[in-house]
Amino acid sequence: MESVNTDRSPVRLAFLFAAVALLCANLPHLLGVLWTPDGVTFTGLTHNQDDAAVYLSWIRQASEGRFFFTNRFTTEPQRGLPVNLFFYLLGTVGRIMHLSPPAVYAGARMVFGGLLLAALWRLVSTVLADKRAQLLAFAFLCFAAGFGFALDLRPANYYEQPIDRWQPEAITFLTIYVTPLFSAALALMAVFAASFFRAEQTGKSRDLLPACVAGFLLGNFHSYDILQLWAFAFVYRVLTDVLRKRVETARYGRLLIVGLAMLPTAGYQLYAITNEAVFNARVFATSTLSPSPIWILLGFGLPFLLAAAAPFAPGAKDKLAPDALRYLFVWAVVAIAISYAVGLNGKPVSFQRKLLMGAHIPVCLLAGATLAAVTEKLSGSLPVIVSLAAVLITVPSNLRFMLQDVNRLQTNTSGSQYRPYLSADETSALRFLRETAKPGEAVLVCPDMTAHRYGGSALMPYLGVYIPAYSSASVYAAHWSETADFQRKYNEQLRFFAADTPDDSRQSFLAANPAIRYILYADAVGAGLTNANGELIVSEQTGAPFWRGVDWAGQPPSYLEAVYESGTVRVLRVR
Numbered sequence: 001m002e003s004v005n006t007d008r009s010p011v012r013l014a015f016l017f018a019a020v021a022l023l024c025a026n027l028p029h030l031l032g033v034l035w036t037p038d039g040v041t042f043t044g045l046t047h048n049q050d051d052a053a054v055y056l057s058w059i060r061q062a063s064e065g066r067f068f069f070t071n072r073f074t075t076e077p078q079r080g081l082p083v084n085l086f087f088y089l090l091g092t093v094g095r096i097m098h099l100s101p102p103a104v105y106a107g108a109r110m111v112f113g114g115l116l117l118a119a120l121w122r123l124v125s126t127v128l129a130d131k132r133a134q135l136l137a138f139a140f141l142c143f144a145a146g147f148g149f150a151l152d153l154r155p156a157n158y159y160e161q162p163i164d165r166w167q168p169e170a171i172t173f174l175t176i177y178v179t180p181l182f183s184a185a186l187a188l189m190a191v192f193a194a195s196f197f198r199a200e201q202t203g204k205s206r207d208l209l210p211a212c213v214a215g216f217l218l219g220n221f222h223s224y225d226i227l228q229l230w231a232f233a234f235v236y237r238v239l240t241d242v243l244r245k246r247v248e249t250a251r252y253g254r255l256l257i258v259g260l261a262m263l264p265t266a267g268y269q270l271y272a273i274t275n276e277a278v279f280n281a282r283v284f285a286t287s288t289l290s291p292s293p294i295w296i297l298l299g300f301g302l303p304f305l306l307a308a309a310a311p312f313a314p315g316a317k318d319k320l321a322p323d324a325l326r327y328l329f330v331w332a333v334v335a336i337a338i339s340y341a342v343g344l345n346g347k348p349v350s351f352q353r354k355l356l357m358g359a360h361i362p363v364c365l366l367a368g369a370t371l372a373a374v375t376e377k378l379s380g381s382l383p384v385i386v387s388l389a390a391v392l393i394t395v396p397s398n399l400r401f402m403l404q405d406v407n408r409l410q411t412n413t414s415g416s417q418y419r420p421y422l423s424a425d426e427t428s429a430l431r432f433l434r435e436t437a438k439p440g441e442a443v444l445v446c447p448d449m450t451a452h453r454y455g456g457s458a459l460m461p462y463l464g465v466y467i468p469a470y471s472s473a474s475v476y477a478a479h480w481s482e483t484a485d486f487q488r489k490y491n492e493q494l495r496f497f498a499a500d501t502p503d504d505s506r507q508s509f510l511a512a513n514p515a516i517r518y519i520l521y522a523d524a525v526g527a528g529l530t531n532a533n534g535e536l537i538v539s540e541q542t543g544a545p546f547w548r549g550v551d552w553a554g555q556p557p558s559y560l561e562a563v564y565e566s567g568t569v570r571v572l573r574v575r
Helices: 001-006 009-025 027-034 049-063 085-097 101-126 130-144 172-178 180-202 205-220 226-246 249-275 277-283 293-300 301-311 324-338 353-354 361-376 384-390 395-411 424-436 467-470 488-498 503-512 523-527
Strands: 040-042 421-423 442-445 516-522 559-566 568-573
Touching: 009 027, 009 101, 009 130, 009 172, 027 049, 027 395, 027 523, 040 424, 049 467, 085 101, 085 180, 101 130, 101 172, 101 180, 101 324, 101 467, 130 172, 130 205, 130 277, 130 384, 172 180, 172 293, 172 361, 172 395, 180 226, 180 249, 180 324, 180 361, 205 226, 205 249, 226 249, 226 503, 249 277, 249 516, 249 559, 293 301, 301 516, 324 353, 324 361, 361 384, 395 568, 421 424, 424 467, 424 516, 424 568, 442 488, 488 503, 503 516
Parallel strands: 442 516
Antiparallel strands: 040 421, 516 568, 559 568
């Protein structure tokens, strides 16, 4: 192990791998900036804008000096219990440096992506004893995905396909690409794994300190990760005692210390979920169940096959530090198995597949050891050629994933309802709300009249998710999981903007919802729902317009006051 630390050539190559991975993972965002047309604004978001908008909302709240967060995608009364140390840090940095939440978020993607790769290299150096195995394992961690690119699937259920096509937190490279939250959490998982392994090797409690810090932080802002970490550490400890035929009680004491370090933050999160109704509804709004195991294994691809062969491949064990084969194998098996966890009632826990995050790490570490062992006896340049080919064959799924988003940039669409580019009129209206609306004041958002032309859902809230991200205002109904009782509120909101709704009904609705102080309106609403050619979409049964909105392009009704107008977008204040 000392030779690894004194010979700098593996470190230089690892740095090169990390730099290339970090650049490639941020390339779609860089292209988004470079391709920004004149007169529009790039949101900085190329994938999963609805979740990212929530993170931007938390950054904005922290930049306002708030330690406890509220859900600004709904208007229910809230106690304000949730705390997120990661986004509080980002918001504080934004406040000190006078940066907008999107700018902070973009910078954090780079910074925490780099910290993740540094933590992974530290883990690689801890559990792998062979320099070549270290580099191969790190290359897999930086670039590898699975066989998803090679399968031409059109599943009826989107999740019934390899996970490298749709679950970014399961793949290290896609973790860096999608959000700094995932990068920060995965970095702490790597820190925990390296620290716990060192403590097991040395028997010194002080080596456990990084694991305790990592567990404490994860318990706050990515709580379900601690379930995987503590579970695999416990199974490893028990299995080790069984194989050695003795119980080392002191080591269980250290395991207890780690669990106690996780308890304060995880316990508070449980308290907040239990006592904040809006937070509770948001946490359990969706069910993210794990797919069939075959899609996980295909999603990990070649690294999984190599990892599975590690216990049997001649020489693979010698590439690892003592006991590391057992340690990594237990981690990989437990991490995959726990993604099928069931609750106390015997039903699957609602966040099942999120527990898979981190499983990619031991798989790639074992794969690196196996690949180094099976290629070292090849002659000439063959070890390098075979190793390079093995790594490169794992890359295309990641390229496919990002190219989808890059191609969507050119049509201003995304994999979700929300557009990555905003027009000058839209940006100007958001800027007005940022400068005018106060916390607690809500905005009623008109439906989007164009998203259906690009694969989105028709008549969803126009700019809804961006309002809490770009201003201090809340929204009445904008986010499918964050807005409490979203479907009912969405229907009420759509009815409010329908042309055939009487003004009396609109006024009654506003009176019943006094938090609504502003209305965001686009002139296109009055034109009705049209196709890409501008033709009105009509019902096949009746021939009547599918949906037509109220026309407020001129003078709004007396109970509304036009307070801002930018082109075809206007902000109305409720009198």
